[in-house]
Amino acid sequence: MKAVELYLANYFNGIELAPALFYETNKAIRFEISESIAHDEPDFLKQAFYRSITLFEAVFGDEDDIILVTDVHTNNDFLRAKPLHVYSKYVKRKDLLYKLRFSTVPNLYGDEEELVTHRFSLSCQKRDVRYKQLLKAICYEDFADPTTILKHNPESGYDIFFINQSKNIIYHLYDDRGCDIIASDKESIRFLYEQYTDWILDYDKQEVDEDFSLNNYS
Template sequence: MMNIQLEKPVFYLNEFALRFELGPDDVDIWLDDNRKNYNEEYFEIAMSRALSIYEAAFKPSDMIKVCYQIFSDGRKKIRKSDYFFKLFEPLCGKALEFSEHRDIYTEDLEYKRHCWKRVTISDVFVSELNIKPIIQACIDGDFGDRGPTLAGQLFIINCDKELMFHLYDDRGLDVAASSKWALEDLYQNQNQLLLDYDKQYMDSLFK
């Protein structure tokens, strides 16, 4: 696999990465102070921004891999009944690989049985993904009552462009790459969505 770290926080653990803001600061998540009613405008903006970034980074003919991982105490497993497999059911005939990893978050792995369980779907074209419900499940990660969500971490890897897309929650997403050149078009075309907090570093990559 290309030289990209598949672990959070993607932006800070990869030399070449961009961080984008999804949920707008000037729109509240809630319609009321009791936090009982969601402001759908907030989630619609987050979805629109995520789709714009995704479509700028991935073309229909690009070859991709989908990686999904969960933390395990040695007993917890990725099961075929997990929502991940419902989301990606159209790809059920593709190459599927289950693996275990102890080379990420090593400071948290206190016992030998602790590991990260990962499933990878390979040989997929972007055109085969129904991306909207996938993005929605990631955006709603902290709001389970809005609909089904993913319990683990999802990474979509563009094998042709050598970059990786990771939407961590409603606040934002990271795109990392093997080189800064793989990110240059995305940096230019989606510049208005780059997170202000880290923008100085991102600007320095392309000076």
């Protein structure tokens, strides 16, 4: 069993690292990252940048051990020979790139038989990653911007996960609209529920409130 899958088996009951993590466990919070706003308004992504970075810094401490996972869903085998610029661009310590791991994962999107998920993973710490710029790039993915991660491979899709091995928390900013944060121990993210309750997506707010009720410790 590969390192990421082994970790998930040990701490998250072997859940699939794929969207949408929120619906895979009751130890999860789904945050609204950007409220509806016209894309032609100045600074329309300002709120998305602020919320995604704020939540990230709340989850990851300076000394926490992180696995930065990038899944690329594609039928392009070229990616194995030349990994995405996610790591070369956003990882500060170039010596860490020699530790970059690659594997393939069975298609995570059952309706696309030809797709294969190419998984890249790197063990690092917060200070090793230009995480603010990376989170902004994820928010920009649906818009014409030079930071678009798959601008040279637009036919493919991707997901980026940050795994906090020290606290057993997974952070998934899926785009400018939302972010899923799950934990192996619900109490480790209760502070997010309490401090940022106004950011919880309205559609899922009742479910989150029920899961984090003091009467529900499962």
